[in-house]
Amino acid sequence: MNNDTVANILLTTILPGNFVLAMFLGMCPFLGVSQKLSTAVPMGIATAFVILVASVSAYFLNMLLVHFHLEFLSVITFITVIACTVQLVEMFVKKTFPVLFRQLGIYLPLITTNCAVLGVALFQTARNYSFAQSLAYSIGGGAGFTLALILMAGLRERMQLSNVPTLVQGAAISVILGGLLSLSFMGFAGIGGGE
Amino acid sequence: MSVPSNFDEFLDGIWKQNPIFVMVLGMCPTLAVTVSAVNAISMGLATTFVLGASCLLVSLLRHAIPKQVRIASYILIIATFVTVVDYAIQAISLDLYEALGAYIKLIVANCILLGRAEAHAAKNPPLPATFNAIGMGFGFTLGLFAIGCVREILGAGKLFGISLFGEHFQPWVVMVLPPGGFFVLAGWLIVFAAFEQYKSKRIQGVPS
Numbered sequence: 001m002n003n004d005t006v007a008n009i010l011l012t013t014i015l016p017g018n019f020v021l022a023m024f025l026g027m028c029p030f031l032g033v034s035q036k037l038s039t040a041v042p043m044g045i046a047t048a049f050v051i052l053v054a055s056v057s058a059y060f061l062n063m064l065l066v067h068f069h070l071e072f073l074s075v076i077t078f079i080t081v082i083a084c085t086v087q088l089v090e091m092f093v094k095k096t097f098p099v100l101f102r103q104l105g106i107y108l109p110l111i112t113t114n115c116a117v118l119g120v121a122l123f124q125t126a127r128n129y130s131f132a133q134s135l136a137y138s139i140g141g142g143a144g145f146t147l148a149l150i151l152m153a154g155l156r157e158r159m160q161l162s163n164v165p166t167l168v169q170g171a172a173i174s175v176i177l178g179g180l181l182s183l184s185f186m187g188f189a190g191i192g193g194g195e
Numbered sequence: 196m197s198v199p200s201n202f203d204e205f206l207d208g209i210w211k212q213n214p215i216f217v218m219v220l221g222m223c224p225t226l227a228v229t230v231s232a233v234n235a236i237s238m239g240l241a242t243t244f245v246l247g248a249s250c251l252l253v254s255l256l257r258h259a260i261p262k263q264v265r266i267a268s269y270i271l272i273i274a275t276f277v278t279v280v281d282y283a284i285q286a287i288s289l290d291l292y293e294a295l296g297a298y299i300k301l302i303v304a305n306c307i308l309l310g311r312a313e314a315h316a317a318k319n320p321p322l323p324a325t326f327n328a329i330g331m332g333f334g335f336t337l338g339l340f341a342i343g344c345v346r347e348i349l350g351a352g353k354l355f356g357i358s359l360f361g362e363h364f365q366p367w368v369v370m371v372l373p374p375g376g377f378f379v380l381a382g383w384l385i386v387f388a389a390f391e392q393y394k395s396k397r398i399q400g401v402p403s
Contacts, residue, residue, distance in 0.1 A: 024224075118301060119297065126297055172384040172385050179378045
């Protein structure tokens with residue numbers, strides 16, 4: 001059993017161990033949906049919700065799998081649960097916020113293949129977290145993902161006003177911005193008592 | 196347009212539609228495991244295997260899978276092969292397994308796989324689909340290797356674990372840390388963009 005405290009896990013996953021900027025989970029939406037703040041915020045919240053549900057179900061599923069000695073099925077069961085949750089969120093967003101649904105486009109169903117979601121489920125299993133610890137891990141992870149997405153969207157809205165050389169336009173400048181953000185998040189190292 | 200040969204399908208993924216540098220897909224493993232060239236190559240080959248095998252299966256089953264549940268079926272097929280690779284790597288080299296960690300299992304969540312299954316394998320016969328998938332896989336491996344080399348040389352002064360510069364080399368540590376991954380990837384993207392720009396200028400310059 002891992003004995004990090006809940007508060008430590010929460011702080012570590014939001015700041016120094018940020019899912020996007022330190023562990024490179026969920027890069028696709030980070031680069032894809034971060035053009036505008038108005039889409040980045042709901043996308044972050046939707047992903048955070050899926051992460052939370054996936055983490056809770058993964059915890060109980062894993063107990064079940066360990067009980068029946070079926071650990072090799074973990075990837076398959078986790079991804080199925082995640083796909084179902086994403087389907088649920090997709091239907092909910094389509095019904096309640098049709099405009100938002102069109103703005104997010106392909107990236108909403110793609111939450112299924114967001115590494116951050118599967119990553120939470122796999123890492124919490126690998127680290128033997130208890131239920132409270134996994135809960136803190138998933139909430140911190142979702143919050144960290146949303147934070148990174150919002151920061152990135154803010155930066156990219158600013159970038160539209162500046163004169164970027166043609167060579168660096170497009171993906172390259174976003175990746176450089178991501179690098180700078182990641183560099184600044186390294187300054188948080190040590191918060192939460194992590195490595 | 197003529198029907199592309201299998202070899203063209205293969206080359207497509209390596210250069211013209213390179214998943215990393217042109218389509219900018221599959222960024223998670225690209226940045227996370229490329230701290231050394233060996234990790235990068237093994238990750239690339241593992242992904243290539245999963246890509247080839249799952250595209251072959253998707254292509255063979257393309258008439259049997261109902262449209263409504265296709266994404267779920269593709270994911271399950273991919274997850275099966277990922278589990279195979281996960282256990283295979285664990286059996287072959289435990290060191291490598293520990294270095295790559297959960298990122299092997301995270302191949303499931305690699306956008307390239309689902310993208311290929313949906314955009315190519317579901318519409319084409321098995322042979323071209325497999326060739327295209329393996330080409331994509333090699334393109335991905337090439338990209339990972341390019342990033343991994345730069346990061347290992349700059350960040351540790353080594354290549355494949357062999358020291359290059361002697362003992363007085365001061366490693367550029369940030370290169371093996373997360374920000375280095377972003378910067379090296381950006382560097383390669385710029386190189387590719389510059390090459391494309393040079394090529395299109397040259398084509399325009401030729402009188403027709």
